Every structure is written in C-alpha cells, then in structure tokens.
Amino acid sequence: MTRPPTAAQRRVIDDADPVTGRLRGTDTQLAALVKRGLAFRHPRPPHDHFLTPAGHRIREAVEPEPGTPPEPERPAAGGVFTARVGGEEEAAGDGPARTREVHSAWQGLLELRRMTNPDGATDRPCGWERTHLVQAAALALEAAGHRPAGPDPSDGYRVRATPQPEAVAVHEPTAEGRRACSLTLERAGWQVGEYAEPRTGTRYLLASPRRT
Template identity: 80%
Template sequence: MTRPPTAAQRRVIDAADPVTGRLRGTEAQLAALVKRGLAFRHPRPPHDHFLTPAGHRVRESAPQEPAEPAPDQASAAGGGFAARVGGEEEAEASGPARVREVHSAWQGLLELRRMTNPDGATDRPCGWERTHLVRAAALALEAAGHRPAGKDGDGYRVRATPQPEAVAVYVPEGETLRACAATLERAGWQAGEYTEPRTRARYLLASPRRA
C-alpha cells in the first residue's frame, strides 16, 4: 500500500488551486510529489507543477472537502472556489465578488485545457473536467451568465447520471433550455434535449466533446 503523503506534502496538496490543480511549494516539496506520482511538472514554460489524477484524489479525500459535495454544501466545502450546481441555499447571493471568482475560475480552466490537452486546445474539455463532470458543466454555465437554481426553483441544476461522461442539466423549459445547450456546446460539450418518460420533464444530457 502506498504511504500517505506527509503533513507538509498534504498542506501543499490541500492548497492547490481548486480548479486547475496548480501547486505552490518549495522545489523539494514539489519534486517529492512528482516522485510519488501525485504531481507533474509541465514541460512548457513556466514549468508549473499540477496535481495528477492521483493527487486530485488525495486532495478530495480530505475530511474537510468531500469529493462530491451535496448541493447545499457546494459553496461551503473546504473553502476555495466551488461551482454552483443548483439547489444551494446560498445560490441567490451574488454580486461583483462572485462574478470575479467565476471569471477567474473559468480562465484558470481554459489555461488548464491549454496546458494539459495534447494539442494545447482550449475549445474542448480536459482530463480534470472528465473526472469532475458536474462541477465542470456548472462552471461553464455560471461563467456564461446562467443562474443556478435557488430557493425559488428557477435556474439550472446539474446532476450526475448513470451514464459514463454525461451529466443531466435541468432548467425551465423553452428558451433557457436551448440557451444552456448552446452555452455548453460553445464550451466544448455535446448537449441534446431529452424527456423523462415518467415525469415528461425536459432536460439536457451533456458530455465533454473529445474532438
């Protein structure tokens, strides 16, 4: 069994950027994480270090930050930025500070795409998004100005599905549904409209585009 990271290494991992996984630490700390397969050094300048999928799993195993926070905990889990998936109690609270946070997170995600997609493409999702489908889709929607569902029920809700690499997006019917589909497609996702057989509710089924 692999040894757990040391306390110092754990602090570096926990302090990683919540969206991009970019690390900050001493050369010795970063080299040790690379040696253990928890981080990698990007080959292009400025040669920053990022968490590997294994490093992300370690980070998300922290008691203070569940791997998939419940909707009402999405903004409060472990501090740092959390994309609003819809249904959070505090989702209605917004303002310039939240807009700046979302913009910064989206720009960070585009940079992560550039640095981790083999061809440097920013128009399609990267590996992090494929392992964090709900949060990635929610970030794309919020960054484009869509409003997450609050207490009134209006707005989008992003939920996991049994299908691999697919999320369900529930929004009020009509133009908003089509607008969310267009937003996700511009962000590099494939989105189609479906109807639940039992409830007849319309929803989007979205998955990251590969090419």
C-alpha cells in the first residue's frame, strides 16, 4: 500500500492552486512529492512544480475519521485526459475537478503550440492538433464552456471525423449553437464554414486548422 504523504507534504498539496495545481513549498518538499509521483517539475523556466493526477486525487480525497482504515486508491479511468467529443455513453464527471482538467489541458495545448510552431505562435493549431483533429477541436469547444451532447444528440455539440483531409464536422442542433461553436473555433485558430448534408439538409460546421 502506498504510504500517505506526511503532514507537511499534505499541507503543500492542499495549498496548490485550485485550477492549475501549481505548488509552493521548499525544495525538499517539492522534490519529495516528485519522487512519489504526486508532482512534476515543468521543464521550462521558471521550472515551477505542479500536481500530477495522483496528487490531485489526494487533495480532493476526504480525510478519514481517526481510526478509520483508508480505502484503496482507485486508478483514474484510462489515466489520460480525454476531451469530450459528444455522444459519450458515460461522459467524464462535471464539477471543479473536470473544469480544472479541461483548463490544464487547454493551457498545455497552448504551451505545445508555443514550443512547436516555428514562430512560437499560440493563435493557430500545431502539428499535434493536425494529427488529432477530433480531440483538438473538442478540447477547444469544451475549454470555452460549450456543452457536449450525451447519448441523445438533440442538445450539445458532437465532433466527428470526415473523409476530407484536415477537417472535422461539428454537429450542433441549433443555429445559435452552431454560431457560438464557429466563433470559438475561429478564435482557437480554425477555419470554419457551415454546410448542409445533401440528403437530409441537416446543417453542420466543417472546421480545419488554420495554417497562417
């Protein structure tokens, strides 16, 4: 069984930034958390330390009453953040934890743009996004607060792959919702147009990562 953090380490974890998970503590405390997999050191200056998913779970866990045996830790489903593309049978939970995960994922994507785009631009998609079109578009929408559809597609967005290279389809049942999604994607560096399916006349958005 994994040894619980010390009281001093727990205070550092509890005092982490509620959104980004940024930590403040002594070098010894931070190094100990990194060694235990509860924190990581950002590779770029100023080399701040942040909670890992395991560290976030410890901070969110309710302290047991004295004398109560701790419950075994449950691993995170899949262990990797996944943006909601819409239509999931069992979508990730709502609430502060999900908000924090989405915010951190979006900030990480902006940092990836800065590091990998030749000119360091963060206002247009990077190479990773061009090879993960559905996830990238869905993250942009979820990070901006749009609601993904559940199993019933009548309320919320759905992002789907298309036969066209570097293009995804964004389905939203209302004209207002399509306009809002289009604006969000354009602000995130995507080119967006609205089209109608030939057979049904259903309106949808076609979005591609902008290159310049």
